[in-house]
Amino acid sequence: MQKQSKSFTKGLHVLKEVMISTKPLTANILCQRLEIDKSTMSRLISTLMSEEFIEYKDNTKEIVLSDLMKRIVQKDDRQKIVEKTKALLDEVFYLTNECAYIGIFDKNSVLYLNQVDKSNRVLKTRDSIGLHAPLHTNGFGKILLAFSKNVDFENLELKKFTSNTITSKTKLIKEIELIKERGYAIGSEEHEFGLKSLAVPYFNKQNRFVGAVGISGLSVRLPEETLHKFGQEIFRLVNGYV
Secondary structure, three states: OHHHHHHHHHHHHHHHHHHHOOOOEOHHHHHHHHOOOHHHHHHHHHHHHHOOOEEEOOOOOOEEEOHHHHHHHHHHHHHHHHHHHHHHHHHHHHHHOOEEEEEEEEOOEEEEEEEEOOOOOOOOOOOOOOOEEOHHHOHHHHHHHHHOOOOOHHHOOOOOOOOOOOOOHHHHHHHHHHHHHHOOEEEEOOOOOOEEEEEEEEEOOOOOEEEEEEEEEEHHHOOHHHHHHHHHHHHHHHHHHO
């Protein structure tokens, strides 16, 4: 029983190393880091692979987390983001009286993780939690384009949704430069007529870019001067929050 317990602990150590590593690992590297002999390491890796915790990358001997583990870790990370930004979204809503969101990068688009709308309006913004939107059509996506390192810009499809949609990469690049300079992004009826959006970048305490925080609402309530005013105020709020 004690031998099995030690083997289980070693297996967890191997899994932990793979999880925290920023690049694929080999069996030899794991042996050196954990001071485990090659024979034991081989058994541990085989067991972890058979249980679908880890896998080899493509056709190499480089070890990475399995798709199953990646989904589990991703789900946990996203839930942490939701929990940490709940109070912030409340403050954004009370500041603007517009529906507040947190959006992150996913599948070369913006994924809305959470939203807060505590208004008494009869007609409210639809529930967008879990929905994706094109990066080039809204304030949240533009923030991701400006600050995320994961965007595949070369293969970004600039599909036209309205007459306001940016379909030129040259024009989009210029807007991204402006966003970086002023700290906020605006979406002006570029995905759907009648709706505007505004977002700012959200960084964690380690100064790592997490996603975009902002608002979306009816165009009649959000003229350009109001959007710029809210952009500056939300930028200060989010930076002070962290």
